[in-house]
Amino acid sequence: MARRKFATLKSFLNYVGVEGDRTIFTWVSASEGDRWAQVIKGATEKIKALGPANKMVKHIG
Amino acid sequence: MENIETKLREEAKRLLLEKKAEVIIGYEKGTLPLTATPCFITKPEEADKLVWNNLCTQNLAKFVHDLITQHKNSQKRVKPEDRKRKVIGVVARGCTTRSMIIHLQERQYEREDVCIIGVPCDGYVDGKGLKVKIGGADIIDGAIEGGQIQMKTSDGDKTVALKEVLADCCATCRFNNPIISDVMIGSAAPPMNPDAEYEEVNAFEAKSMEERWAYFTREMDKCMRCNACRQACPSCYCPTCFVEQSQPQWVGIGEDQTDTQVFQFMRLYHMVGRCVDCGSCVAVCPMGVDLRKFLKKLDKDCFEFFGNRAGSSMEDMPPLGKFDEHHDKGDFVYNP
Structure with missing residues (x-):
C-alpha cells in the first residue's frame, strides 16, 4: 500500500512541477545496517546534487 | 428529458408512499434562470418539484453521506436494538453512483442505507x-x-x-450511466467521448517542469481558500479536515502563497483512486481554478499504474488499500 502511495505521490509531484526526485522511497530492514548506510549516502548525494528546494517552501518572518 | 422527469417524479412519489425511502435527494429548479439546485423531498406531494435536465450540476452523493452520518450520530445514544435505519433515496447519474461506490468501499454506510434512482446523463452545462x-x-x-x-x-x-x-468532465465522460441502481429510469444514454479523456493531461505532461510549476502557481494564486471544492466533493468527508486540524497544524490558514499551494496539493493528492471526475469542485469554485487538470492526472496514474478506475465496480477494493506484487510499477523504489 505504501508503495502505491509513493508511486502516485512521486508522479504527481513531478506533474505539478516540484522535483519528484526528492521523494526517495525504499525498504530497509533493521538487520541491514550496511544497506541502510548505503541508502542514506546515496540519498544525501542525490539531494545535494539537486540543491536547496525552493518550491512549496514557506518563508516565515 | 420530459419523459424522464415525469417518470422520476412518479418513482420518487412511489418510494416515499411505500416508505422505501424517507427522503429523496434530487434537483429542483434553481432560483436563478438556467440553474438547478439540490433539494430534499420528504413528502410525496413535493415530488413534483423534482427536475432532471442538463443543468443539474452537483454530485448528490455528498448529501447522501452527510444525511447518513447525521442520522448515525443521532442514533449514538439509542440502544442498539432500538436503532432505526434511515433509507436515503437519491437521484443518481453515473458519477453520483461512482461516488457512492467509493463510500461503500470505504465502509461509510451500507448498500441498504441508500435507494438509488438511476438516471441516464448526457452531461451538464458548465x-x-x-x-x-x-x-x-x-x-x-x-x-x-x-x-x-x-x-x-x-x-x-x-x-x-x-x-x-458542456463541462469538460462531461464531454469526455466514460460512465454517464449509473453503475448501480435500485430503480433505473429511462434508457441508457449514448456514450460521450471517453477516448479523449486524457488529452489535456498528456498535453500538460509534455510541457517542461518549470512551465508546469508556473501554471500550478498561477492557478493556485487564484485560490482564496473558501474550501468550496472540499465542501462539494463527495470524497471529502473527513469529520475534521486536515486544514482545520490544529494539533498538529498541517497547513497555515492565512493567505500565504505556500499554504494555499500545500492545501490544494494535499487535497488533490487525497483524491488518488477516489476522484470520479464529477466536476463538482470545478463547478463550485468561485475563482475558476483549473482543478481538473491536476485531478485527471491522478485518475490517469491510478489507471496506468494499477488498472483501476475510481468507483467503477462494486467488487473492487480501493486501489490504495491493496497492492499487486507482480504488476505494480516498481521503478520509483530507490535501490542504491
Missing part, C-alpha cells in the same frame, strides 16, 4: 463556460430545447448549442 460564451451578459431567462440553449440575456436573445458548453 455555467462559467456559458457565461464566457455569451460574452459575460446576464441571463434573464432561458430554456434548453433539442440540444440548444435559448436565452434571453441583458445583451439580447442568444442561442448556444448545448454541446459547446
